[in-house]
Every structure is written in C-alpha cells, then in structure tokens.
Amino acid sequence: MPPAPTGEIHQLGIIGVILLLLLFYGGTMWMSVAISRKKENADDYMTAGNHIGFGVSAASMTATWIWASSMYASVTAGYTYGVSGPIHYGLWGALMILFIYPFGKRIRKVAPKAHTLAEVMYARHGRSSQLMLAGSNVLGSVISLTSNFIAGGAIIAMLSPLSFGSGIVIIAGGVLLYTLWSGFRASVLTDFAQVIAMLGAAVVIIPAVFFVVGGPQMFADGVAAGHVTPQQESFFSSEAFMNQGAPYIAAVLAYAIGNQTIAQRLFAVREDLIKPTFITATVGYGATVIGIGMIGVMALYLGIEPAGGDVNNLLPQMVGTYLPVALVALAFIMIIGSLSSTADSDLSALSSIVMTDIYGQSVGRKNVNPKFMLLIGRITMIVATAAALFFATARFNILDLLVFVGALWGCLVFPVIASFYWKKVTNKAFTVSVIVALAVFLPVRFTLIPLTGAWAFFVEALAILGVGVVLGIMAFGFFGLRPALIIGAVATIAVLPFGFGYLRDYETLTGSLVAYSVSFLVCYLMSVKSSQNFDFSVIKRITGDFDEEDAPAVEDTAAGENPPRGDVPAAPGH
Amino acid sequence: MTAMLTAYVLVWPVLVLGILITIARGFAKDVKEARKEGRQVI
Numbered sequence: 001m002p003p004a005p006t007g008e009i010h011q012l013g014i015i016g017v018i019l020l021l022l023l024f025y026g027g028t029m030w031m032s033v034a035i036s037r038k039k040e041n042a043d044d045y046m047t048a049g050n051h052i053g054f055g056v057s058a059a060s061m062t063a064t065w066i067w068a069s070s071m072y073a074s075v076t077a078g079y080t081y082g083v084s085g086p087i088h089y090g091l092w093g094a095l096m097i098l099f100i101y102p103f104g105k106r107i108r109k110v111a112p113k114a115h116t117l118a119e120v121m122y123a124r125h126g127r128s129s130q131l132m133l134a135g136s137n138v139l140g141s142v143i144s145l146t147s148n149f150i151a152g153g154a155i156i157a158m159l160s161p162l163s164f165g166s167g168i169v170i171i172a173g174g175v176l177l178y179t180l181w182s183g184f185r186a187s188v189l190t191d192f193a194q195v196i197a198m199l200g201a202a203v204v205i206i207p208a209v210f211f212v213v214g215g216p217q218m219f220a221d222g223v224a225a226g227h228v229t230p231q232q233e234s235f236f237s238s239e240a241f242m243n244q245g246a247p248y249i250a251a252v253l254a255y256a257i258g259n260q261t262i263a264q265r266l267f268a269v270r271e272d273l274i275k276p277t278f279i280t281a282t283v284g285y286g287a288t289v290i291g292i293g294m295i296g297v298m299a300l301y302l303g304i305e306p307a308g309g310d311v312n313n314l315l316p317q318m319v320g321t322y323l324p325v326a327l328v329a330l331a332f333i334m335i336i337g338s339l340s341s342t343a344d345s346d347l348s349a350l351s352s353i354v355m356t357d358i359y360g361q362s363v364g365r366k367n368v369n370p371k372f373m374l375l376i377g378r379i380t381m382i383v384a385t386a387a388a389l390f391f392a393t394a395r396f397n398i399l400d401l402l403v404f405v406g407a408l409w410g411c412l413v414f415p416v417i418a419s420f421y422w423k424k425v426t427n428k429a430f431t432v433s434v435i436v437a438l439a440v441f442l443p444v445r446f447t448l449i450p451l452t453g454a455w456a457f458f459v460e461a462l463a464i465l466g467v468g469v470v471l472g473i474m475a476f477g478f479f480g481l482r483p484a485l486i487i488g489a490v491a492t493i494a495v496l497p498f499g500f501g502y503l504r505d506y507e508t509l510t511g512s513l514v515a516y517s518v519s520f521l522v523c524y525l526m527s528v529k530s531s532q533n534f535d536f537s538v539i540k541r542i543t544g545d546f547d548e549e550d551a552p553a554v555e556d557t558a559a560g561e562n563p564p565r566g567d568v569p570a571a572p573g574h
Numbered sequence: 575m576t577a578m579l580t581a582y583v584l585v586w587p588v589l590v591l592g593i594l595i596t597i598a599r600g601f602a603k604d605v606k607e608a609r610k611e612g613r614q615v616i
Binding site: 035048052053054055056058059062083185188189192195196199200202203204206207210215216217219220280283284286287288290291294297298 | 599600
C-alpha cells in the first residue's frame, strides 16, 4: 500500500530553488558563452547556417516541442479521462511532428536557405500572405512564451516560498540572458542539455512515483474503491477520443504549420537529416509526454484531489507529496527545462520573424544592414519578454488564446501546403480563403450563433467535409495526390451517416474542422480556374542569406543560377 | 489487467531512455565531426 499522504508538499526552500536555478541557468549561460562570437552572423542568428547535425537537431526539436503545458495537460488528460487520456494528448501531439516531415522536405527543397515560412510565402505570393502567416506566428509565440512564464512562476511558487511574480521574473531573466547574444545558436545548443535533463528526469520520476504509491496493487485498489469509471478504465474510451483526441487530430497539422519554432529547425537541420530528426523527435515527445501523463492516471486510481481544485497542480502535487526532496529537485529541473527550452525557441522565432519578415522585406534585401538586423533581433527578444511578462501578470486566459491561435493556424494549413505544390494558387485565393475560414470558424467555436436548425446542418456539412480535408492532407504528404483524394473522399462519406445531429455537440472539434473545410473550398474554387503557372524555382532565388560576410563564397549558386541579391525577380502579386 | 496496466505505465520511461541514448550518441558524433573539421558544433 502507498504511504498515506500527509497532505504536505515537500518544498525545496528559497535556498534550494535559487541554487537549482543558478545551476540550470548558469549552465545554459556557460554553454551560450562558449559558442558566442564577438561578431555574430545575422543568418546564423536565425538558422545556424542551415547545416546542423542529427544529435543537436533531434535534441532541439524534442526539447522545443515538449513544453511545461504539455506535461501539465497530459497529466490532466490522464486524471480526467483515465488510461487512454495521455494517449489522446501525447500521441496526436507527437504525430504533429511526424506529419509535417514530408511537407518539411518539400519546403526545404523549394526554399533551402529561407529563415521563416512567412518569408517563403512572400516569395510565393506576396506581402499579404506573408503578413498573415507572420502575424499568426507572432501571436502564437507570444502566447506560448507567456504560458511558459506562467508555468515557471507557478512551479516556483508551489515548491518554494518565493512568489509567483518573483518566479516569472527569474524565468524570463534567465531565458533572455542566455538567448540574447547568439539567438537560435544558443537556443539549439542549450536544448541538448535541457533535453538530457528532461528525458533523464522522466526516466527516473515515472517509475519512482509508480512504485512509491503502491505499484501494480494501486490499480486493483483504485477500482475497488470506486475511483475510476468504466470509461476511465477503457483504452478505447469514446469520451476521451471525442473530447481530447479528435480535436487534437484536427489540430495536428495546424500547430506544425503555424509554429515558427518548428519551421526554424526545419530550415536549420542539414537537409539529408530531416527524416531521422523528425522521427526521433516524434518518438521522444510522445514517450515523454504520455509517460508523464501516467502520473495523472495514478492520481486518478489513488483518488487524489488536486490542490486548490486546480488540475494543473497535480504534477507538482504528486511529485512533492510522494517523492523525497532529491527527486522533487529533479522534477523541478525537468519542468524548468521544458519551459525554458520552449521559451528560448519562441524568442528566437520571434526575432527571426521581425528580422526577416518585418525589417528584411521592408527595406529590401539589397539594403539590409546585417549589424542593424542583429540589433533588431535582440531588441525583439527584450520587447517580447517584457510583453509576455505583462500578459503573465495580467493573467489572461491562455487556453482561450491558444484555441484562437490554433484555429487561425487551421485556416492557414490548406492554403500554405497547397502553395508549395499547386502552381495555380494565387495570393488573392490564399488571403481570401484564410479570412473567410476565420469568419466562419469564430461563430462556430464560440457558439455566437446557436447551432440549431439550418445553420447547424450547414456547419455539420462543412465539418464532415473537414474530416476528409484533414485526412486527405495527411495522406497527401506521405502517399501523393491520388491516395489522398481517395482517403479524403472515403473519410467524408464514412462520417456522413453519423455526423449530422452529432457534431454540433462538440464545438471545439467542429470549429477546427470548419476552419479546414472552408479554407479548402474557397482556396480551391478561387484557384482552379486561375491562369497562374507559378515557377517554384523563383522561391529559391528570392529567399536566402542576408549576411554574406562570413558565408561560403558560392554555396548553392554554383550553377550561377542565382542572381545577385537585390536583382531578384519580384514575387508574383507584389 | 493489473499486469497490463503496469506494463503500460512502465513502457514509456523505457522508450524515453532509448531516445535519450540515441540523442546523446548523435550529439557526441556531431561534436566529434565538428572537432575533426575544426569548427564549432553549432
């Protein structure tokens, strides 16, 4: 039997927390200083020269994708939905990385030296498409940054006498310090140390909690005590699938396309290593997040009540209640590592977007001053940190904001992916489809118009089509157009019999599906008759290095096909 | 069912350990190659 919890949480104390933070941020600062250069290169500041190796890139992709919120959310899913809960959180999150990989290969092929996806959209379409994508990226990264600061402040406040306010300032200051000078290079290198700390802690903490709370006997006792429902005991819980899994499947591609932190690593890794990097990150993310979610499952079987009624407290509560102080310190480092690695990636992503999509494109590549560009990147990091600190103290509802951004990204997925394969997609089709999709999504997701009568029928028809669009896009990445059309059509037909009268009860899922289907319909109908025949080689000529002082002389221009910077042809629609 | 749930809980840290070793070996290889070529690892 597990030791009876005393209700007390083992705290680390002010000195303990400060020592751990000094060790963590001192270590990452030391790594950052070790690779810093007196004169940083602007392109390396954003993409580390486009040729990082497998170990560094796999570590970075894994560390970036695992953020503190994903650990908390997986534990919450395990506690709420039982044994299948963490799967319906972590598996789909992991597949986000896997499903973006075939598209990532295509993106690198047409734009080998780009810095941001928005920059590629500029080359493909023009300014309005670029700004839509860049705007959604900025919004997403600021929200993610805020969420990580909140998670850091909360864990420090729970495990030490320090206040939430002091916690967020320490976290923000620590992350900013080691990322500011070398940007993405520092972010990627420190990700390695952070992922080792995170994964190492997960390897120890999950079995430690399991055996300390009673091991296998806990399951029989939990059922006997009536702590779990039949749905929570089932690996095939429909409740878990409809409320947790299905909305996540719909979001699989949206988060990967809309998140600049992923795009940045896609442009940074050596092109031949994209596949092993993405596969390793998929398994690493899935195993870690699902594994941590098991702590929520254990809390459910044990009949634990979350401290203060807040399920977000479950992870530190379980660790702090059952484990000795040394393992509480390890868990603390795991959570600080997860939030810091994502926060530094968000800072690097934000600086790249402002450097490339705001400054770089507004003055024109010929007129870019790399030194000033670097200064802009560093100022962006400082401003973003200040903004995230403000939002964190103002206690905005992060989940609501994340849902909004997720849907915004859902509106972008089809137009963005189609733009990399279909020559007919125009700037107008891209822009209008995203705006119309957003206009339909908002009243559905927030039930601004009650989902009844003809409106509900119309929305459900769109959502059913959305199922086909999502599965079709996923299949397209791996198998090509024909199988994608078949899978999309079959999926749509399969959902038809039970979709009507049913999907209206799941507005989160239906809203996301509507975002996909409307953007698909509008983008397709506006493009199919267009006479545009886009030449994809234009993208390679328009995107590229800004800072060529330290760049290899004729890399990628060996054939002499790339015109000198500033003499590139204008993107269509400019 | 108890044995299955036990395996279900404990399989994840084993997978995480596998990935941890893969990443650490990959990183060591990156460092070795960088040293050989006389450049920074990143």
